[in-house]
Amino acid sequence: MKKLGKQLMWKFEKSEMGDILDQIERIKTLVSIALTDDLFSLSQAMKQELSAIGKRISGINNGVIALHDRQQRISEGVSDISVGVTFLNLGQQEEERRKIEEMAVSNKLQV
DSSP: OHHHHHHHSOOSOHHHHHHHHHHHHHHHHHHHHHHHHHHHHHHHHHHHHHHHHHHHHHHHHHHHHHHHHHHHHHHHHHHHHHHHHHHHHHHHHHHHHHHHHHHHHHHHHHO
């Protein structure tokens, strides 16, 4: 019974425990500082990456705007060409009508 009692007894002195607890507290503080530093480094890296992504998005946006402007100019050019083709068709139709009228007048004169 005495042997069992000795085994269950606290084997550390009060001053020893104080030193151990102080050492644990120092380690806890160092781990906390290290984690804080890691989080700060991570947030800085994320900030840089997000800034780079923002610049890329801005460049892509500028490219899209430029493409839209070019597409608009092409559309205007196609519209101008369409108007020109319409005028050419009208001119050809007018020329054909005039030739037909001339043929009709010349056929009447021959009769």
